[in-house]
Amino acid sequence: MVVPLEHVIALSMILFSIGVLGVLFRRNAITIFMSIELMLNAVNLALVGFSRYYNSVDGQVFVFLVMTLAAAEVAVGLAIIIALYRNRQTVNIDEINLMKN
Amino acid sequence: MFTSIFFYFLASIAIASAIFVVLNRNAVYSAIALVLCFFSLAVIYLLLEAYVIAVLEVFIYAGAIMVLFLFVIMLLNLGLEDAFPYFRHLQRALSLFMVGLFFVGIFLIMFNEQGILHQPGEKFSAGDIYALGEALFSKYLLPFEVASLLLLVALIGTVYLAKRKI
Amino acid sequence: MDISQFFTSADLFGIAPEIILTVTALSVLTLEMLHVSRPGIILMVAALGLFLAGALAINTSGDEQILFGGMLVLNRFSVFFDFLYITIGLLTLIFSQGYLEKRGSASRGEYPALILFAIIGMMLMTRANDLVIVFLGLELLSLSLYILVGFLRHDQLSNESGLKYLLLGAFATGFFLFGAALTYGAAGTTNYNGIVTAITNNTILSDTYLFLGIGLLLIGFAFKVALVPFHMWSPDVYQGAPTTVTGFLCTAPKAAGFGALIILFNRAFVDIHYQWQDIFWILSAMTMTIGNISALIQHNVKRMLAFSSVSHAGFLIMGILVLNETSISAVLFYLVVYSVVNLGAFAIVSAAEQEERGLNLKDYRGLAAQHPWLSAAMTIFMLSLAGFPPTAGFVAKFGLFSAAVSQGYIGLVIIAVLNTLISIYYYLRLVVNMYMQKEESTLILSYKMLAIVFVGLIAIMMIILGITPGYLLEIVTEAASTVA
Numbered sequence: 001m002v003v004p005l006e007h008v009i010a011l012s013m014i015l016f017s018i019g020v021l022g023v024l025f026r027r028n029a030i031t032i033f034m035s036i037e038l039m040l041n042a043v044n045l046a047l048v049g050f051s052r053y054y055n056s057v058d059g060q061v062f063v064f065l066v067m068t069l070a071a072a073e074v075a076v077g078l079a080i081i082i083a084l085y086r087n088r089q090t091v092n093i094d095e096i097n098l099m100k101n
Numbered sequence: 102m103f104t105s106i107f108f109y110f111l112a113s114i115a116i117a118s119a120i121f122v123v124l125n126r127n128a129v130y131s132a133i134a135l136v137l138c139f140f141s142l143a144v145i146y147l148l149l150e151a152y153v154i155a156v157l158e159v160f161i162y163a164g165a166i167m168v169l170f171l172f173v174i175m176l177l178n179l180g181l182e183d184a185f186p187y188f189r190h191l192q193r194a195l196s197l198f199m200v201g202l203f204f205v206g207i208f209l210i211m212f213n214e215q216g217i218l219h220q221p222g223e224k225f226s227a228g229d230i231y232a233l234g235e236a237l238f239s240k241y242l243l244p245f246e247v248a249s250l251l252l253l254v255a256l257i258g259t260v261y262l263a264k265r266k267i
Numbered sequence: 268m269d270i271s272q273f274f275t276s277a278d279l280f281g282i283a284p285e286i287i288l289t290v291t292a293l294s295v296l297t298l299e300m301l302h303v304s305r306p307g308i309i310l311m312v313a314a315l316g317l318f319l320a321g322a323l324a325i326n327t328s329g330d331e332q333i334l335f336g337g338m339l340v341l342n343r344f345s346v347f348f349d350f351l352y353i354t355i356g357l358l359t360l361i362f363s364q365g366y367l368e369k370r371g372s373a374s375r376g377e378y379p380a381l382i383l384f385a386i387i388g389m390m391l392m393t394r395a396n397d398l399v400i401v402f403l404g405l406e407l408l409s410l411s412l413y414i415l416v417g418f419l420r421h422d423q424l425s426n427e428s429g430l431k432y433l434l435l436g437a438f439a440t441g442f443f444l445f446g447a448a449l450t451y452g453a454a455g456t457t458n459y460n461g462i463v464t465a466i467t468n469n470t471i472l473s474d475t476y477l478f479l480g481i482g483l484l485l486i487g488f489a490f491k492v493a494l495v496p497f498h499m500w501s502p503d504v505y506q507g508a509p510t511t512v513t514g515f516l517c518t519a520p521k522a523a524g525f526g527a528l529i530i531l532f533n534r535a536f537v538d539i540h541y542q543w544q545d546i547f548w549i550l551s552a553m554t555m556t557i558g559n560i561s562a563l564i565q566h567n568v569k570r571m572l573a574f575s576s577v578s579h580a581g582f583l584i585m586g587i588l589v590l591n592e593t594s595i596s597a598v599l600f601y602l603v604v605y606s607v608v609n610l611g612a613f614a615i616v617s618a619a620e621q622e623e624r625g626l627n628l629k630d631y632r633g634l635a636a637q638h639p640w641l642s643a644a645m646t647i648f649m650l651s652l653a654g655f656p657p658t659a660g661f662v663a664k665f666g667l668f669s670a671a672v673s674q675g676y677i678g679l680v681i682i683a684v685l686n687t688l689i690s691i692y693y694y695l696r697l698v699v700n701m702y703m704q705k706e707e708s709t710l711i712l713s714y715k716m717l718a719i720v721f722v723g724l725i726a727i728m729m730i731i732l733g734i735t736p737g738y739l740l741e742i743v744t745e746a747a748s749t750v751a
Contacts, residue, residue, distance in 0.1 A: 003104075003105045003108045003109075003148075007108075007112075008145075008149070009452065009476075011112045011115065011116070011145075013203055013204075013207045014116055014204075014207065015115060015116065015119050015138075016203070016441070016445055017200045017203045017204065018116070018119045018120060018122075018123055019119070019123075019441065020196065020438075020441075021123060021197075021200060022122065022123035023434075023438050024196050024197070025123070026123070028128060029430060029434065030128050030170065030173065030174060030177075030179065031122075031123075031128055031131055032434055033170070033434065033437070034122055034128075034131055034132060034135050034170060035123060036434070036437045036438055036440075036441055037135065037162070037166065038119055038122060038123075038135065038138065039438075039441035039444075039445070040440075040441055040444065041138070041139065041142055041158075041162065042445065043441065043444040043445050043447075043448050044142075044154070044158070045142060045145065045146075046445065046448040046449065046452065047448045047451065048146055048149050048151045048154055049149060049452075050448065050451055050452040050455075051151065051227060051228075052150060052151065052227075052228075053452075053472075054455045055226075055227055056227055056455070057227040057232045057233060057235075057236045058236070058451070058456065058457060059448075059451060060151055060153065060154055060227060060228065060232075060233055060236075061233065061237060061240075061241045061244070061399075062399060062447075062448070062451065062457065063151075063154050063157075064154070064157065064233065064237070065244055065248055065399060065402070065403065066444060067157055067158075067161045067162070068248040068251060068252065069248075069251060069402075069403075069406050069440070070161070070162070070166060071161060071165060071166060071252070071255070072251050072252055072254070072255035072406075072410060073255070073406075073410065073433075073437055074166050074169055075169070075255045075256075075258075075259045076254075076255050076258045076259060076410055076414060076433065077413075077433050077434075077437065078170070078173045078259075078263075079258060079259040079262040079263035080262055080413065080417050080426065080429045080430050080433055081173065081177075081430065082173065082176070082177070082262070082263045083262045083263060083417065083420045083426050083429075084423075084426040084427065084429075084430050085177050086265075087421065087423050088423060088426070088427075091177060091179065093430075093431075096427050096431075097427075097503075238270075239270055239272070239273045239274070239336075240273050240336055241399070242273060242274050242335060243278075243282070243334075243335045243338050243339070243400065244338070244399045244400060244403055247391065247400070247403040247404070247407065248403065250289065250384065250387065250407055251403065251406060251407055251410060253384075254381065254384050254407060254410045254411055254414070255410060257296070257377055257381065257414070258377075258381070258410065258411075258413070258414035261375075261377050261414065261418075261420070262414065262417060262420055
């Protein structure tokens with residue numbers, strides 16, 4: 001592969017930024033969650049790129065652990081969303097605001 | 102030459118599908134676009150010679166996580182999300198500023214190339230299952246065990262929160 | 268490959284507290300599965316496990332130990348934090364029993380189990396010598412907390428704050444991870460010693476990566492310990508969570524977050540800490556001011572305490588700004604006082620909370636007439652949080668401020684003192700409400716004797732520590748000397 005490392009990292013940063021924007025602008029809890037997955041994937045890409053650059057396995061082990069976390073987080077997150085939906089019939093975070101001063 | 106063109110092709114697919122995920126109002130379409138994004142990332146991992154990670158990307162992200170997402174979307178029977186994104190708080194403006202900063206960082210990096218990923222004659226061996234397995238069970242033994250605790254907590258939590266009657 | 272390089276029996280002894288806690292958590296879950304219906308037994312087993320873990324943590328408090336080939340470092344600093352977590356966990360379990368019975372989920376074994384898992388995560392965070400371990404510890408803590416916050420699964424408020432906490436927590440994790448990835452890219456390793464070597468030998472791949480990496484790590488931490496401008500989740504989450512979980516949530520993760528930050532900046536980024544001082548200065552000033560001003564206008568006790576905890580985080584950041592032995596020991600002292608006092612205050616709030624009322628400041632009117640001792644304890648807690656002499660809160664604030672003054676941060680200390688003065692208003696508002704006359708139905712219907720005894724003990728301890736802080740000061744100085 002003749003692509004410079006910087007371009008891999010740049011791709012990862014662009015994906016990360018798109019993920020951040022998704023979290024900030026979307027109102028649907030599930031889509032927000034998907035944007036977070038996008039952020040985590042950007043992290044993975046950066047780690048793989050650096051691992052390739054340093055010719056070391058450390059970055060890839062990190063990716064492995066990030067994937068474990070992503071799976072765990074998604075499972076818990078979707079369980080919370082289901083519990084909430086059961087009580088409220090909505091996943092729009094603008095409608096989810098019972099708490100005020 | 103071919104691989105680098107292929108990389109940029111995949112990168113543009115990944116970016117386009119990521120933008121689609123964020124812009125689309127239908128959660129199902131977003132999920133499918135995200136799967137496409139994950140697939141193109143998996144192929145990029147192959148180009149980076151991270152074979153195990155490429156396989157795991159397809160298995161875990163595209164296979165397990167996105168199926169879970171689609172399952173929940175179908176279960177909850179979500180409609181279209183209302184009107185598209187708008188600014189509400191100062192916070193969002195701040196965050197946008199931060200994302201802008203990121204793009205500045207990207208340009209800085211783009212015009213400052215120094216990392217070459219492929220030296221002629223270099224052998225890259227960190228991407229195969231032997232290297233990864235050896236690292237996981239020696240240097241990364243403790244993180245590996247803690248990851249199992251992480252999954253256990255997720256298991257407990259999911260059963261507790263989502264089960265109708267316990 | 269020689270496995271003994273990475274794993275020996277010494278490593279196993281080193282993580283004995285974590286192992287004990289895991290086994291305890293599993294046995295608690297098993298007891299639950301076997302339908303042991305008396306909630307007391309489950310809590311007792313969990314408390315026993317915590318005691319045992321604490322006893323084993325003492326054993327390892329000798330010299331500095333490096334475990335798992337540089338993944339963990341055990342020293343007095345980490346042992347100090349282990350004890351802090353165990354104390355917080357024990358107090359939370361004691362205070363939770365009555366509250367959970369009131370909310371109808373007393374016999375659930377998941378509750379103590381998740382608290383134990385959270386404690387394991389926090390222990391790993393302050394023992395870590397590698398970004399991978401900090402990451403895993405942080406996530407173990409966060410995942411347990413997401414579930415604990417949404418623990419009352421038929422309560423809409425609890426659901427809602429669980430979701431909010433999860434979304435923002437996962438968002439923060441993204442920042443943290445990207446920061447860790449870029450730091451790895453800059454230094455070529457995630458190990459703290461490796462990062463230090465790379466920075467001192469100037470073998471950093473690119474300063475841009477390192478700068479962005481540290482910044483993003485900091486944003487991740489700022490979310491987790493609720494620093495302004497990343498604190499917006501905290502009032503909602505603190506309000507909606509089960510009250511005893513709120514007490515846990517505003518003490519333990521803050522302690523762990525600050526402990527990990529101290530290690531990170533004092534070990535890995537020690538050579539470039541000075542570049543970040545302006546950022547810490549601004550974070551500190553903003554966090555304490557905005558936290559305090561928001562707390563002024565709250566009528567809900569939980570929200571008020573939430574914003575107050577935001578402002579306390581601002582004070583604590585001062586210690587990381589200065590980052591020498593004096594300031595670290597001041598932070599440790601502050602964390603102990605702040606954690607214990609907050610747990611006590613939340614214990615009283617959870618006893619007072621009822622279906623429709625008990626959370627508004629007005630509901631506390633006339634409490635002093637019905638429960639003079641509890642009100643006295645609450646008064647001591649509030650005075651301690653505000654930093655009045657002769658409570659321990661005064662000693663804590665004084666230590667932190669003088670550490671900052673001695674390094675020349677006069678401006679920041681003036682802001683901090685002004686903030687302390689503002690904070691007196693809202694802390695005393697609760698006290699004044701308690702001592703106001705009002706003939707209404709009793710606020711606290713029932714309480715557990717054990718919990719009340721512990722609330723009293725904490726109150727007495729705060730006064731004793733305020734008058735003779737010497738013993739605790741000695742411990743924190745010793746703990747701080749191993750990292751500074």
